[in-house]
Amino acid sequence: MARWDPGAEQRLRKAALELYAEHGYDAVTVNQIAERAGLTRRSYFRYFPDKREVLFAGADRLPAAVTEAVVAVAPDVRPWPALLEAAATVGEMLVELAEDTAVRRAVIDASPELQERERTKFASVTAALRDGLEARGVPAEDAELVAQVGAAVFQNAFSRWIDGGGQRTFRSCLDSVVASLGRQLDD
């Protein structure tokens, strides 16, 4: 690491998102991102390995946080409500940290490469939910199923939160997705 520059990573993320939204992901280079952030190409690579990961900062820490949130729910709570409680905790944390989520989603939706990366991230969250459920003693087969359904509910809640312009709480989005699911499955 060179000189201490507390805002550098954040500036790079902001610059990258702006450029991707303006020109499309494929057309933008690392040099352009670094330049807009007032940094060198070399500085860029101190923070991110390539032009893709700048959009997924923190994604490597997410699975551990998810598993931890599932394990932290009181032990007498049954798997599904425990998973929803953990999803609410993680979701509230994510929307606190999230910036420009609607722009980020539009950039990702326009690029097959980024969609693939987003699916990898989603799969790691699903696996983390499953691991958390297994740590609570849920049998493997049920843990897998509940984790997948929980991940789908989580993803839909996050979409509704973005669609609502971030004005609703994450928990209320999650509650409305769970209510929709209940209505659909009871039919």
Next chain:
Amino acid sequence: MARWDPGAEQRLRKAALELYAEHGYDAVTVNQIAERAGLTRRSYFRYFPDKREVLFAGADRLPAAVTEAVVAVAPDVRPWPALLEAAATVGEMLVELAEDTAVRRAVIDASPELQERERTKFASVTAALRDGLEARGVPAEDAELVAQVGAAVFQNAFSRWIDGGGQRTFRSCLDSVVASLGRQLDD
């Protein structure tokens, strides 16, 4: 296309799966696959664009079949039971065609590149379920949620079918996953 060789594609798929299982996906070349199938490298590329797609033959036709199956369910059936009926239809068809599914799954589980491809396929099936539901008049938000949960149920049913060594019908695997899900979500 050169001379008519009705078994060529099937021999290539079998040879590829055997070699991947023996040596690992990364270590095997197209030349080795062609050789084991008694064909040339050039013949190989008449059937598959690369060494990965030989494991995903027919995957490009799957989404249309899935959407069609959802649309084909009687119009008065509600979204969730309609989706399950379509899943049973598609699943029974897939397990008829499937060969060496347990070996294939083991090969895929051992390779991040193949897992990524499998996730792309899974995402296309989820989108196809959603399209089918929307064609039935289900609002977009509900269609997305029900499709994702349905895809998870489908995937778990397929896993149980493989775990059972193909001895159970796909429909009975699907029924048991749906029953598990009902028990978990009612808690």
